[in-house]
Ligand code: SF4
């Protein structure tokens with residue numbers, strides 16, 4: 686999604702892969718396809734597309750994702 690992008694390199698999104706259990710919920714709920722599951726782990730495939738909406742944080746069962754809405 687090139688049209689509706691935020692500024693580059695400012696998102697506060699952080700993924701702790703050690704905590705990820707590969708459930709895929711973050712990839713499912715993210716409206717900007719920031720995540721993809723690879724080898725049973727979430728990967729940030731498009732970090733700069735993150736709009737800090739917080740949906741991934743709310744749905745992650747293991748607190749593997751952090752974001753401060755509106756900080757970036
Ligand atoms: S905060 Fe929102 S836009 Fe950013 S990765 Fe999570 S679900 Fe996607």
Ligand code: SF4
Pocket residue numbers: 704705706707708709710711712726727744745746747748749750
């Ligand atoms: S929601 Fe959390 S545990 Fe599930 S794949 Fe994403 S980061 Fe991993």
